[in-house]
Amino acid sequence: MxxxxxxxxxxxxxxxxxxxxxxxxxxxxxxxxxxxxxxxxxxxxxxxxxxxxxxxxxxxxxxxxxxxxxxxxxxxxxxxxxxxxxxxxxxxxxxxxxxxxxxSCNHYQAALSFNKRDLLSVLKPHGIPCATSYFLDKGQTIDEDGIVDKVGLPCFVKANRAGSSYGISKVYKKKELKGAIEKALTEDDQVLIESFLDGVEVSVGVITYQGQVKVLPITEIVSENDFFDFEAKYLGKSQEITPARISSIKEANVRKLAAFIYKVLGFKGYTRSEFIFIGDEPYLLEVNTIPGLTEESILPKQAKAAGISLKELFSSAIEEALP
Missing domain, CATH: 3.40.50.20 (Rossmann fold)
Structure with missing residues (x-):
């Protein structure tokens, strides 16, 4: 039936x-x-x-x-x-x-991963490399000097609980911080400010497929804009190169780390994690538990590179979820 x-x-x-x-x-x-x-x-x-x-x-x-x-x-x-x-x-x-x-994953894992600063706080004791962070809540006094002293410039100002690069700004000057924070607060009442990591950015899909945790082929992100913002993601202002043009050492390191994060946090279903390499070491930016699923989205392209059709990808997710 x-x-x-x-x-x-x-x-x-x-x-x-x-x-x-x-x-x-x-x-x-x-x-x-x-x-x-x-x-x-x-x-x-x-x-x-x-x-x-x-x-x-x-x-x-x-x-x-x-x-x-x-x-x-x-x-x-x-x-x-x-x-x-x-x-x-x-x-x-x-x-x-x-x-x-x-x-998708269970409610605790979803809530944790959607809250970027909580996710990073949970993963840091496991030795997961991350950018230096500064947290700010709505209504809190904006200490511009304190922010710059901790994360440096340029830095990224993000809505803590938002996706698709809504509410994100790259800030080069201290005087730009207030406007960037106000922009982030239009999406969420919590703000995450992070140091700028200068390196190759990659996106790594990890899924449960046919009963096994599977790391998909890695995608390299090359944005035509200043960073991988909304235009770069959805309006064609980036190159998404699968498989990524990275060394075998970088690939092995990021595949191992992405699979470790998936397993240690008890994820199921699909995830897509973003990393930036500093040398050969991948630094975690964030984890998405409901990644885009259109033909142009990164995870379906990764699945295709692994020989998995959309029908197979979607069927597997359902079969894994059924009791």
């Missing part, structure tokens, strides 16, 4: 439109011989099933079911929501409570 699969997409953040694109790619490529896919749109205003004719049917949040021609309950949720509530643990906890398996 075919399994009913809810593909959740949308969300409450600036990444809503990107999530819709990811979810529609999953919907397009999911194996119809094995699964009945349903597009479930989640927004602040409403949760609903969108059928092929564009008709909306509300989701019953008491058990995450829908009533179309008949009541439909789901065997599994494919989570394609970038940002809150799909990537920060809220939906994971909800699905756990209503007893529906889902494809």
């Amino acid at each position: 075919k399994k009913n699969i809810a593909i959740v997409m949308g969300g409450y953040s600036s990444e809503y439109d990107i999530s819709i694109k990811s979810g529609n790619v999953v919907y397009q490529h999911l194996d119809r011989e094995v699964y009945h896919p349903y597009r479930i749109i989640i927004s602040k205003e409403k949760w609903f099933f969108l059928d092929e004719n564009g008709k909306e049917f509300p989701v019953d949040r008491s058990d995450f079911s829908i009533q179309a021609t008949e009541k439909i309950q789901f065997d599994c949720v494919f989570n394609a929501i970038h940002g809150t509530p799909g990537e920060d643990g809220l939906l994971q906890a909800y699905f756990e409570l209503v007893g529906v398996p889902q494809t």
